[in-house]
Amino acid sequence: MTKVLVVEDKKTDRALLGELLTSKNYEVVEAGNGIEALKSVKTLKPDIIISDIMMPEMDGFALLRELKKDESTKHIPLVFYTAHYVGEKDKELAVKLGASGFIFKPLEFKELLNKIESLLKDYETGSIKPEKPSFKTEEEFLKQYSERIIRKLEEKVIELEQETVERKWAFEELARVLNERENFIETIPGIVFTLDINGNMIRWNRKLMEVTGLRGKEIVGKPVLELFADQDKAIMAETIRKVLDAGYVEVEARMPGKNGVPIQYHLTAAALKDEQGNLMGIIGVGVDITGHKNRSGIAH
16 A cells, blocks of 8 residues: 655645545554654654645755655655645756656646546656755755745735735735735745845744743844844844845854744745735745754864
C-alpha cells in the first residue's frame, strides 16, 4: 500500500484530501506544516509527499529544501498541491529545489482525485522520480526564495488593499478581506514587517513578537532600527534609504532575540506602492539563517 504524507495547514483541506486518498486505498499520514512533516517523515517514511506551499512555521519550499539535504529523505518525491506561487519564477524555484510535480487549486473533487490518482500511478510505475536540487549554494537558494516570498506578499497586500477599497460599503465582506490578509501574513515562514515611509513599524506578524519578546504596543510606531543589533543599525538605515530609492533590497542583519542572543536574518525589503505608483511604505521579510551561518563557521 502506497503511503502518502499530506502536508497542509488548513485542517478542512487536509482532511478532505486525506479522505479522498483513503477512499482509494492509499495509506494517508497528515501534517499541518513543514516542521510537523519533517517529524513524520523520520518516523513513518512515506512513499510520496503532497504538500501545500504557503504554511506557517515552515513552508513547502523550506520543507523540500530540508528533505533534499538529508540522505535518508532526499529520495522521496514531493509534489506541490497549491493555490499560491504559480508564476513562472515560482515554478522555476520549485523545480530547482527538486519538486516532482504540481497540482493547482481549486479543483472539483472528481478532477482533483483523478489528478492525484494519475500522479500516484506515475509514481508507482516509476514515471515520477525524486529530482535532485540544482542550487549550488545556500546563498543562491536564500536569494531566490526570499525574492519569491516578498513579491507574493507584496502582490497579496496590494490586492487585498484594493479589494478593501472596492468593498468598503459591505462590512461583512470587509471583515472577511481583512481577516484573509491577516491570515496570509501569518503563514509567512519568518518575520514580516511593514513600515511607513519614515521607517517606523506599522504592521508585523506573530513570529516577530515571538522572536523579540515584545508585545504589540511595544512595537507599534517604533523605528525598525531599534529592533536590530547596534552594530547593524547603520546597515538597516542604509537599507531603508536604498529601498525608497531603488524599490528592492536584500541584506543580512542581526536581531537580538528575547534571550539576548542575536539571530542572523537574510532580509528582503520592497517599496510598497499603490496603483498610481505613490509610495505607501516598505514591506520586509526576514529568513533566519543563523543555523546556516553557524555551520559555515561564520561568527556573529
